[in-house]
Amino acid sequence: MNTRALPLYATIVIFLLAYAICWLQFPAILSTRVIANLLTDNAYLGIVAVGMTLVILSGGIDLSVGSVIAFSGVFIAVLLRDSSLHPLVVFAMLLALTTAFGAAMGFLIHRLAMPAFIVTLAGMFLARGAAYMLSIDSVPITHPFYDMIQNAYWLMPGKGRLRLIGVLMLLIVLAGMIIAHKTRFGASVYALGGGEATARLMGVRQGRTTILVYAFSGCMAGLSGIVFSIYTGSGYSLATVGTELTAIAAVVIGGTLLTGGAGYMFGTLIGVLTMGLIQTYIVFDGTLSSWWTKIVIGVLLLVFILLQKGLLKLSQSRLAGGVS
Amino acid sequence: MLLSIRSLTKTFPGTLALDGVDFDLAAGEVHALLGENGAGKSTLIKCLTGAYHRDGGTVALDGAQIAPRSTVEAQELGIGTVYQEVNLLPNLTVAQNLMFGREPRRFGLIDTRAMRAEAREMLRQYGLELDVDRDLGNYSVAIQQIIAIARAVALSGKVLILDEPTASLDAREVEMVFDVVRGLRERGLGIVFVSHFLDQVFELTDRVTVLRNGRKIVTERTADLDRMGLIEHMLGRALENEVEQQSAEGADTTHPDLLHFNGVGRRGVIEPFDLTIGQGEVVGLAGLLGSGRTESAELMFGIRPAQTGSIRDDKGPLDLKNPRAAIAAGFGFAPEDRKTDGIVADLSIRENIVLGLQARRGWARPIPRAEQNRLAEDYIKRLDIRTSGREKPVGDLSGGNQQKVVLARWLAMNPRFLILDEPTRGIDVGAHAEILRLIHDLTDAGMSVLVISSEIEELVAASDRVIVLRDRRHVAELSGSRVVPDTIMRAIAGGGAKGGEAA
Numbered sequence: 001m002n003t004r005a006l007p008l009y010a011t012i013v014i015f016l017l018a019y020a021i022c023w024l025q026f027p028a029i030l031s032t033r034v035i036a037n038l039l040t041d042n043a044y045l046g047i048v049a050v051g052m053t054l055v056i057l058s059g060g061i062d063l064s065v066g067s068v069i070a071f072s073g074v075f076i077a078v079l080l081r082d083s084s085l086h087p088l089v090v091f092a093m094l095l096a097l098t099t100a101f102g103a104a105m106g107f108l109i110h111r112l113a114m115p116a117f118i119v120t121l122a123g124m125f126l127a128r129g130a131a132y133m134l135s136i137d138s139v140p141i142t143h144p145f146y147d148m149i150q151n152a153y154w155l156m157p158g159k160g161r162l163r164l165i166g167v168l169m170l171l172i173v174l175a176g177m178i179i180a181h182k183t184r185f186g187a188s189v190y191a192l193g194g195g196e197a198t199a200r201l202m203g204v205r206q207g208r209t210t211i212l213v214y215a216f217s218g219c220m221a222g223l224s225g226i227v228f229s230i231y232t233g234s235g236y237s238l239a240t241v242g243t244e245l246t247a248i249a250a251v252v253i254g255g256t257l258l259t260g261g262a263g264y265m266f267g268t269l270i271g272v273l274t275m276g277l278i279q280t281y282i283v284f285d286g287t288l289s290s291w292w293t294k295i296v297i298g299v300l301l302l303v304f305i306l307l308q309k310g311l312l313k314l315s316q317s318r319l320a321g322g323v324s
Numbered sequence: 325m326l327l328s329i330r331s332l333t334k335t336f337p338g339t340l341a342l343d344g345v346d347f348d349l350a351a352g353e354v355h356a357l358l359g360e361n362g363a364g365k366s367t368l369i370k371c372l373t374g375a376y377h378r379d380g381g382t383v384a385l386d387g388a389q390i391a392p393r394s395t396v397e398a399q400e401l402g403i404g405t406v407y408q409e410v411n412l413l414p415n416l417t418v419a420q421n422l423m424f425g426r427e428p429r430r431f432g433l434i435d436t437r438a439m440r441a442e443a444r445e446m447l448r449q450y451g452l453e454l455d456v457d458r459d460l461g462n463y464s465v466a467i468q469q470i471i472a473i474a475r476a477v478a479l480s481g482k483v484l485i486l487d488e489p490t491a492s493l494d495a496r497e498v499e500m501v502f503d504v505v506r507g508l509r510e511r512g513l514g515i516v517f518v519s520h521f522l523d524q525v526f527e528l529t530d531r532v533t534v535l536r537n538g539r540k541i542v543t544e545r546t547a548d549l550d551r552m553g554l555i556e557h558m559l560g561r562a563l564e565n566e567v568e569q570q571s572a573e574g575a576d577t578t579h580p581d582l583l584h585f586n587g588v589g590r591r592g593v594i595e596p597f598d599l600t601i602g603q604g605e606v607v608g609l610a611g612l613l614g615s616g617r618t619e620s621a622e623l624m625f626g627i628r629p630a631q632t633g634s635i636r637d638d639k640g641p642l643d644l645k646n647p648r649a650a651i652a653a654g655f656g657f658a659p660e661d662r663k664t665d666g667i668v669a670d671l672s673i674r675e676n677i678v679l680g681l682q683a684r685r686g687w688a689r690p691i692p693r694a695e696q697n698r699l700a701e702d703y704i705k706r707l708d709i710r711t712s713g714r715e716k717p718v719g720d721l722s723g724g725n726q727q728k729v730v731l732a733r734w735l736a737m738n739p740r741f742l743i744l745d746e747p748t749r750g751i752d753v754g755a756h757a758e759i760l761r762l763i764h765d766l767t768d769a770g771m772s773v774l775v776i777s778s779e780i781e782e783l784v785a786a787s788d789r790v791i792v793l794r795d796r797r798h799v800a801e802l803s804g805s806r807v808v809p810d811t812i813m814r815a816i817a818g819g820g821a822k823g824g825e826a827a
Contacts, residue, residue: 004415004459182433187420194413201411203396203425261415 006311007255007304008267014300015274022277026284032160034280036153039166042276044069044228045246046169046269049254050176051220052247053268057180058213059193059260060116064105064123065221066243068098070236071131072225077139077235087145095222101127102218106211120214124244131237138236141229149230165227170269172223177265179216189213193260246297250275253300257308274300326351326386326514327372327403327483333380334367339723341367343538344381349483349514354505356525356546357518358558359535360613360778365518368535369485372516373405374398385482404476408488412472414461419443421460422475446474450504466497470504477508484508485516490524491614502528520614522551536560551817555612559780559813579605579788582772583642583741585624587633594619596632597798599791601741601774604767608787609776610812616796617776618660621743624774625657626650651684656734658727660745660776666730669719673711673729674700676718680733703732707762724755731762742766743774748782760786780809794818 022029039046048065055062072094079090101123109119153161180186188209191199200206229235248258254271256263278296282288327349334342342364349355359365370376372383374392383390385401392398395405405411412421419440420427428438443456450470460468469489476484486505490498505515505528517529525532526546534541534557541557579602589596594616601607609617623630626644635642637653644650647657659665667676678696685691691699700714707728711721718729727747734742744763748756763773763786777783783790790807792800792815800815 178433182436184425184427184429184434187416187424187427187434190416190420191413191424194415198411198413201395202413202421203399261413 004262005264007257007262007308008264008270010304010307011253011255011267011270011274015270015277018274018277022281022284026281029280029284032156032158032162034160036156036160036162036166038273038276038280039169040161040163040231041279042272043163043165043169044224044231044240045243045250045275046272047172047227048221048224048243049247049250049268049272050172050265051217051224052244053176053251053254053256053263053265054180054189054213055116055217056248056251056256056258057193057260057263058189058210059196060109060210060213061120061248062102062105062123062214062217062221063117063120063244064101064127065217065224065247066240066245067124067127067131068101068218068221069225069228069240069243070238071127071134072098072222073229073232073235073239074131074134074139074237075235076226076229077141078134080141080143081139087143091226094226095219098222098225099215099219102221103211103215105218106214107207109214110207110210116214128237134237135235136237138234140234146230146233150233165230168227172220173265173269176268180265185209185212190261193257193262195261246275249297249301253297253304255304258305325349325384328384329368329372329381330384331381332368332371332378332383334364334371334376334378339538341538342371342378345535345538345540346543347533347540348543349516351482351514352509352512353530354509354515354517354528356529356532357516357535358525358532358554360558363535363558364538365535366487367538369405369487369516369518372398372403372483372485399476399479402480402482403485404480404483405485405487406469406472406476406489408491412460412468412475414459414468416460417457418447418454418460418463418471419456421471422446422456422478424475426479446478447471450474450507464497466493466500469493469501473501473504473508477513481513483514483516485518487518488520490519490521498524520612522554522612525554526551534558552813555813555817558612559778559816579603579772582637584636585633586635588623588630588635589633590619590623590628590631593628593796594623595797599624599798601772602788603740603772604770605789606763606767606773606775606787608783608790608807609774609793610780610783610790611793611816613778615793615816616798617793618745619796620793620798621657621745621774621776624650625655625743627657651680651737651739654740656737656739656742658730658734658742658744658747660749662723662726662730667718667726670717672715673704673709673718673721674714676729677703677732677736680737684737699736703728703736707732707735708758722755723749724759727755727759728762731759735766739771741772741774743776745776746778747775748777748779756782780812783807783812784809792816 028034048069052062052065075094076090079085080087105119105123108114109116149164152164156162180189188204191202191204192206192209196206228240250271251268252258253274254263254267256267275297279293282290282292325348329345329347331344331346332342333344345364345368347368357365357368367376371378374394374397377393390401392401392403422443423439427434428442429435440456447454452467452470460471473484489501493501509515519525529546531543532546532549532554533543536558581600582603583601585597585599587596587598597620609620611617622628626646626649629645635644642653644653668679674696677700678691682691697714703709704711704714709725709728711725718726721729747759760782763775767773775783775786784807787807789801789803790812791798792802792812794816799818802811802815
């Protein structure tokens with residue numbers, strides 16, 4: 001068996017096990033209502049995690065996304081409040097802006113040969129600051145178009161409301177899977193994550209790939225911002241602090257190697273749902289502090305890091321055995 | 325001629341890496357490129373693959389002048405390369421590696437099924453039946469090497485450069501790779517084969533070109549050469565003056581034992597060896613590149629911990645688990661690659677010299693500046709380091725003077741046993757003799773020295789005793805009147821029966 005897929009299988013097994021445990025305690029958790037809410041509540045996280053997955057696969061990191069989501073919300077809210085532009089026009093402007101922002105960070109990372117950590121850290125402060133500049137208050141969004149999207153859902157059997165943003169998240173994951181696994185660009189991303197020098201020898205255009213990866217992440221952060229603004233109905237510059245770290249956690253729990261080069265887009269979806277499930281469990285329980293979410297996520301992260309280290313050791317020793 | 329190189333020249337600051345080298349490669353031949361470290365093999369290859377830009381000379385492929393500026397461009401021209409370190413990605417599947425950049429597509433998306441089929445077909449030509457969907461990293465290095473060859477041939481298809489492709493393979497795997505290479509020769513490719521393993525050269529290649537110090541020494545048909553002749557070409561035999569007398573002089577003095585290495589070894593690195601170092605003695609390690617010279621020294625200095633054996637001096641056993649312990653035991657080691665392992669290029673001569681001493685004192689007790697100045701001035705004078713001042717960055721000095729700074733650092737710590745790995749590499753001839761003289765001065769003062777060198781004459785000039793290594797084993801110990809180039813050369817060549825593989 002290919003050891004590469006083991007973390008993905010582990011993720012899926014852990015998710016199913018966790019779900020089964022929750023179901024034993026609260027049978028109601030296995031209903032279309034809960035599942036639909038799981039998708040809706042975590043739509044923004046899932047979308048931004050798709051972008052993050054690609055970045056991490058390439059061997060990088062993007063710390064700016066949480067701030068970009070907050071900026072997006074404020075940007076939309078302020079523009080809709082102060083102008084008569086249609087939300088779709090505002091969305092297009094925003095996506096162009098965040099994509100360009102990501103591309104610029106990618107350009108700097110490649111051109112200056114700077115660690116992605118530092119460049120995107122600067123981007124994080126920049127985007128957060130820009131959000132404060134637009135407004136420090138929470139700006140409510142009242143637009144008939146927003147009401148329409150917010151109320152757009154498909155009533156599943158069992159009275160679960162599958163909302164538009166949940167569906168959008170699933171579509172984005174699907175698109176992410178195609179980009180990562182079915183295009184030459186995706187192959188280049190894996191190659192870069194596997195080893196920059198070797199990738200260059202094999203003909204990867206490093207600059208182009210790096211810029212595209214961060215542009216994609218910026219675009220996903222913008223889209224996530226749109227979804228978040230629909231979800232909350234407002235834009236607030238203090239929102240989604242630390243979301244970039246939650247997204248990174250989801251990607252790693254989803255079985256992607258933090259050093260890049262190995263992982264699956266689908267695993268990220270499972271990672272996001274696992275984190276959502278923990279939260280749902282705590283809500284169901286009612287007596288637990290919501291901080292337990294963080295503790296469980298911390299433990300899960302640790303488990304996955306150990307798992308990946310173990311697998312690495314395993315494949316190395318097997319290889320050594322094969323050679324001699 | 326498929327590829328013809330005329331008077332290729334390449335200079336780096338301070339050194340002439342290639343000096344008017346001619347090289348011809350015919351279609352359907354395997355041409356070995358040999359030479360010790362620093363001979364210019366890799367520079368020549370890098371000029372061909374576009375990693376370096378040549379300073380002079382011409383390169384013609386199929387009669388047309390070429391000057392590739394990148395590996396990708398060289399590939400498009402028809403020159404593919406496979407390096408010692410497999411240059412594919414272990415985290416991608418075999419099929420992805422083979423087809424990378426040329427994946428068959430349907431509706432803009434990669435057609436995985438077609439890619440798989442094509443990859444399988446490519447490997448079938450090399451007699452390999454693999455699951456191409458598995459990660460490359462799951463396969464042995466030999467298989468990875470063949471996959472790398474398959475990819476290089478598919479991309480370029482005229483000239484294939486194999487840069488030590490067998491360095492980490494065992495005998496059976498080497499055969500596997502050789503069969504593939506022979507198949508490609510029959511298909512009419514021109515193959516450049518770089519290797520340290522002479523048996524492999526004799527087994528596989530049609531012609532041999534030997535480089536030494538950036539110059540072409542000879543090109544001959546492999547069948548017309550014997551091992552001895554080849555080694556003479558590689559190591560050079562221009563006997564220098566003063567050599568004979570010094571070796572005669574050091575022959576009959578006896579040295580009280582200082583250190584005993586008993587059965588020191590490490591699996592896959594060097595076979596267990598016994599070695600006794602006498603006080604005030606110079607012991608030389610001779611052997612071809614890859615024979616285990618540096619590895620022996622690394623074990624003796626604790627850079628790689630020994631798995632077997634024991635080390636003791638007259639006071640009792642020593643535990644050399646790391647260089648720190650070795651330094652504490654009074655050892656010193658001037659490494660082969662002084663640029664990366666020896667000097668700190670941005671620091672001044674003074675800072676480089678006091679570095680070791682300061683490290684031993686600990687950071688809490690800085691050496692007073694006046695003392696530092698005195699030390700630096702002292703060694704600059706004693707070792708005749710040519711510089712405009714003690715505050716000059718070491719990186720600005722010439723190779724020989726850099727080497728003297730490294731020596732000065734160790735001497736400042738007053739070790740009892742100093743290991744010098746290729747102390748004269750990349751140093752001009754004048755400085756050469758100076759370093760040798762210095763070694764004699766040191767041993768006269770009671771220090772013991774271990775010298776590793778590819779240059780037999782240098783070993784003969786410096787050493788009281790010479791240990792000869794072959795295939796990661798200490799095979800002979802020569803002392804007294806037997807320390808002469810001929811005997812050493814013969815011991816290096818050995819029986820010639822076996823020993824090509826790195827086990």
